[in-house]
Amino acid sequence: MICSLWNDVFSAFSLSIPYRIQLTQWGSKSLGDQGYTAIEILRNYYGSSMFINSTDVVSGIPASWPQYNLELGSSGEKVRQMQQQLNVISGAYPLIPKIAVDGVFGPQTEEAVKTFQRIFKLTPDGIVGLRTWYKISEIYVGVSRIAEGVAR
Numbered sequence: 001m002i003c004s005l006w007n008d009v010f011s012a013f014s015l016s017i018p019y020r021i022q023l024t025q026w027g028s029k030s031l032g033d034q035g036y037t038a039i040e041i042l043r044n045y046y047g048s049s050m051f052i053n054s055t056d057v058v059s060g061i062p063a064s065w066p067q068y069n070l071e072l073g074s075s076g077e078k079v080r081q082m083q084q085q086l087n088v089i090s091g092a093y094p095l096i097p098k099i100a101v102d103g104v105f106g107p108q109t110e111e112a113v114k115t116f117q118r119i120f121k122l123t124p125d126g127i128v129g130l131r132t133w134y135k136i137s138e139i140y141v142g143v144s145r146i147a148e149g150v151a152r
Contacts, residue, residue, distance in 0.1 A: 070128035074105040082128055085140040086112050092143040093119055 031041045042050045066078040080103035090096040096115045099108045110126040117124040120135050128136070 065130050065133040070105055070133075072105055072107070072110050072126065075103050077103065079103050079105045079109070082133070082136060083109055083112075085136050086116060088144050089116065089136070089139050093139075095119060 027045075028041045031044060036044065039050065039052050042052075063078075063081060070079055070082060080101055083099055083101045083103070086096060086109075087098055087101060090098055090112070093116075096119070097108065097112050099112045100106075113128055113132065114124045114126045116122075116136065117126075117132060120139070122132055122135060
């Protein structure tokens with residue numbers, strides 16, 4: 001009797017409160033095992049207005065550290081990318097000198113890197129290692145506003 005009464009109360013209560021079923025790991029696995037696609041699983045939980053956007057090209061997002069230091073004498077696309085980002089950063093931090101974006105890590109690039117490192121309390125050695133690379137990327141994202149979709 002108590003169980004039956006509880007079920008009646010619970011049923012009436014749950015019908016009066018709107019709720020949303022949330023995606024669960026095992027629920028989505030079960031649907032995947034049944035042959036549902038990723039979008040079908042999302043729509044099962046969140047409604048038919050869900051969609052997945054795709055593209056062949058992603059731009060404006062800083063690339064990962066190249067797994068080697070950039071320093072005086074280095075050259076290539078990673079140096080060019082770092083130079084371009086430092087120039088954007090220098091618009092917000094004018095102590096950092098503008099440099100040529102030529103893909104060659106020369107004395108002017110080294111000085112710009114040292115200035116950047118001093119401003120952001122990194123070891124001012126003029127070498128773009130892991131910590132400096134990711135600090136440049138972090139500041140670049142902030143000053144260029146690419147995270148807001150307002151890339152310059």
